[in-house]
Amino acid sequence: MKTLLGLITILVLTSVLTSSGASSNPGPSAVVPPAEEKHLRNIKQLTFGGENAEAYFSADGKQLIFQSTRDGRECDQIYTMNIDGSNIRMISTGNGRTTCSYFFPNGRRVLYSSTHLGARECPPRPDFSQGYVWAVYPTFDIFTARPDGSDLKQLTTTPGYDAETTISPSGKLVFTSMRDGDLDIYTMDSNGKHVRRLTNELGYDGGPFWSYDGKQIVYRANHPKTEKEKSDYVGLLKQNLIRPTTLEIWVMNADGSNKRQVTHNGKANFAPYFFPDGKRIIFASNMSDPKARDFDLYKINVDGSGLERITFNETFDGFPMFSPDGKKLVFASNRNAKTRGDTNVFIADWVE
Secondary structure: OHHHHHHHHHHHHOOOOOOOOOOOOOOOEEOOOOOOOOOEEEEEEOOOOOEEEEEEEOOOOOEEEEEEOOOOOOOOEEEEEEOOOOOOEEOOOOOOOEEEEEEOOOOOOEEEEEOOOOOOOOOOOOOHHHOOOEEOOOOOEEEEEOOOOOOOEEOOOOOOOEEEEEEOOOOOEEEEEOOOOOOEEEEEOOOOOOOEEOOOOOOEEEEEEEOOOOOEEEEEEEOOOOHHHHHHHHHHHOOOEEOOOOEEEEEEEOOOOOOEEOOOOOOEEEEEEEOOOOOEEEEEEOOOOOOOOOEEEEEEEOOOOOOEEOOOOOOEEEEEEEOOOOOEEEEEEOOOOOOOOOEEEEEEEEOO
């Protein structure tokens, strides 16, 4: 989710940066990648300035939905655009903070989470006096709308955080919620019915994505082990905060069974997404940077073998997603930034 990107930006720059608004989009721009990025070809930049991230494909592969602080906004709103960067338009309300947008498979609706029912203003940034923390805003609820933003409908009404939602090919939703007192993963039908909890271990479980066949879910997690870690986690959670500096990648079946840990490096691993074959995962991590400020993309087999680094940009690369046919990869990056801290959306051909 984008809240995590905001904190990663702090790691990258070692200070909080805010956007003064995005420039108009001049159209896709070719970007020369580092020589080591052999899996990416024809990289094109689709957004230009500000913070733009979590861009996800429509089922037909023709559009992207993403969140951005463009237009001088203080916090994220949801936008759509064509995969060539054209026809950018805001579809959220313009109030509150939004995150985690996604197209329904039939293309007739979209979803995103928003705090706008809690307040029209952006919620306050987290208090960093307690160190590196991320705010879990309790006023986040999940909404659906038509692709132009009309016919907005509230999908969740329970108290506490509801966000990080993605949709299976059959239209099943998976999301992260604090409705039962901890940050866990749940599934529900597209109308909000038949909610089912999938994770139960103390700690954060979130950022879930479905496999292409809808049989598996990949996610990120931090399960505190020592009594001190548990006390720290619970104490922060009571303040609607979490410390996301250590996250591992996990996989489970769609019903929550057969949970298994994929990464074991003790770093901030996040934004996992399945390859179309369901046997590999692409994700972002700072595992190769001793200072933990440089995030790159990696791929790994679901059994934890075959780790390979994909990007070698010296700033931030994250939020990867394959197109429905697996031929293209969209991701967010600080590369080619005109202003320090700019995060933009890029698209590339995937090369095996």
